Amino acid sequence: MIPVLDAVEIILGAVKPLPPEKVSILEADGRVLAEDIAAPRDLPPHDNSAMDGYAVRHADLAPGVVLEVLEEIPAGTDPTRGLGPGQAAKIMTGAPIPAGADTVVPVEDTRPLDGRVEIVSVPKAGANIRPRGEDVREGELVLPRGTRVRPAEVGMMASLGRAFVLVHQRPRVAVLATGDEIVDLDSPAQGSKIINSNSYGVAAQVAEAGGVPVVLGIGRDDPDGLLEMFERARTCDAVITTGGVSMGDYDFVRPVLAKAGVAVQFWKVAMKPGKPVVFGLRGASPVFGLPGNPVSAMVAFEQFVRPALRKMQGHARLFRPVVEAVLGDEAGPVKTKAGRMDFVRCRVERRGTGFRVVSVKKQGSGILSTLVEANGLMVIPSDSTGATPGDRVRVQIYDEGFLDQTEPGIGP
Template sequence: MRSIREALDAMMPAFTPRPAERVGLLDAAGRHLATDLAVRTDAPAFDNSAMDGYAVRAAELEDAGEEAPVELPVAGESRAGGPPPAPLPEGAAMRIFTGAPLPAGADAVVVQEDTERRGDRVALRFAPKPAHHVRQRGSDLRAGEPLLGAGAPIGPGAIGLLASQGIGELDVHRRPRVALLSTGDELRDLSEPARPGSIVNSNAYMLAALVRSVGAEPLVLPRAGDDLDALTTRVRAGLEADLLVTTGGVSVGEYDLVREAMERAGVEMGFWKIAIKPGKPLAFGAAGATPVVGLPGNPVSAFVTFHVFVAPGLRRMAGDPAPHLAPRPVRLGDPFRHRPGRTQLVRARLEDGEDGPVACLHGRQGSGDLASIAWADALVVLPGERERFEPGDSVAALPLRAARAATPAFA
């Protein structure tokens, strides 16, 4: 039975980035860049003022101060979006506004608060150094320098940056397409009436939502009952996607037929068990370049193992160079005891404590408690070699979503 790390080391090479496709800028949101991009134009594109005030020659104001202002004639103005300003005459100042081009000959800006307008002249009470309040051309970005590298996430900030560079289309990795196959005679769809012994196929909805949450596209296949021929047909259909994920049928029951159906469909299986709780009966294999993951049918086990094993693979397929959940050191808020032997991932909610974040464990950690996965915002990793864990123990938590607060962070 493989450890979690051994299983991931065996699985991740099968999840290769999808080919690039060119999309519009807004359609790239949430995707990963497939190629390196260079700066197209200097930013700022021209020397401009960082403040409202007056453009001047710094050398002409060396003796200016509060008690001895220097008075100069005002030679026109420069405003953002206006006509290009004329060159600044020697011995003069020009009215200038934030973002406006600096006139030729000027090398500094005196902020408006340090001046006094006197008709067509201005008294300047500050001696600026060259480049004072000037945003110089290329001070942020220079043409030809790297802009964003392959693998970079395209979020709102990146979209704003790309738009500022005049980039309206870009090459990103295609979203992975994931076929989801639920197995078992006991399953029924939401639209079907209840029948004795049946349960709603909640895994299909949960996994489709999880697939979308990592930026992939779910394809929910018609569920398959405990029939080998039907299962084989469904598996073959699922292999047309970039990844096939099945739920149920991977343990050792008489009607757990998924393994045989996979073999008949041409899937070469790698392993069937992992030292993890919940989720021990997890299968992995591949048919050619298409990886196949068999998750446990229990919804809690499927939820946990998706986050640990499937989500990183999908992020890698989407071009993400850092696909794994980043562990966060926390302290336990509750005692916990488990049987040694398997690493256990327990559902928890992270809260602020006096000495840092505290993981408050859900009171019911059974694999059938669906309410716990709706409640939890983290999975706490409890090593398999220990039996007892006490409040205050330092452990690692895998946050499942960004932290939010009910009150502002500002005083």
């Protein structure tokens, strides 16, 4: 049995980013760039007006001065004439500045006359002009490889004229639940049978982490049948099984892994919930054997599988955010055993400039409703036996929705 952080180190040392693929910039949202993106030209490509108004020579200006209007320059239209002394051009936002002009007077600071314009208020020299290359210069590295694409990056790539970009592939992840006791959603759960929640909960975690889940169904407690299902997973980049990794007479996953060509790197981690975790490699593809209890499977996924899938996609930030919070007294003290790291389901909330946390009352590894109730995992280190109200504890946030607000929050 190995410590949690040792297990994480082994996993991340074994997985590598997947090769790149070319996708449209809209498809790239949320993905990681696998190429550098430089500016092919200056942006903006020319000096342009920041406002609707009149392009002028600042040397000509004084309150009440009247200038001759040579032309009107809409956005997207090039000027046809340069300005001489006593001349102006009516100009729209984004339109190129004509030669000779060095300032734009906003339209509200002018009075239009027949073919002329009167300047009512004089701005400072150079006002209301966006210079060429103000955003980016030609040849400038704008988005380096490894950048996670957000809507801002999508807009930036569009402004650079890129319709398609290289990003790291999303891993295809086979998800396999095991056990004669489970039935799928469209089968009646009679007697001692239970519905297969693990495949769907874990598949949703895969998708949330950026992967592409491939749900293989249910593998029965039969070595030959399990081996056949492992063979079906060969086209995937990673494999996740749930159940069958403990020491029972019908826990066949570990021996089947060896027959499937999986080199097991470790089995059992000093943690609760989620101790019976298996990790191995089939070639370069990671294989994760998670516990069968739903909570154990999903907590183990958060600690081990999610960081691996994110690394395979080229991410640099692999882990959930961890905050320090004050333990509230509603649920009383948290009691654990030394020698293992505990992940206690809890609810964390913002209090002023900090956070407050309360553990949920039920902590059984089969009580899936507690993960619905919780939004974080209180981390009790292996050298501790728990925490008491008022203690400051670390909380791994798996649902950041509590940071959203019902009110704008930007007023006085």
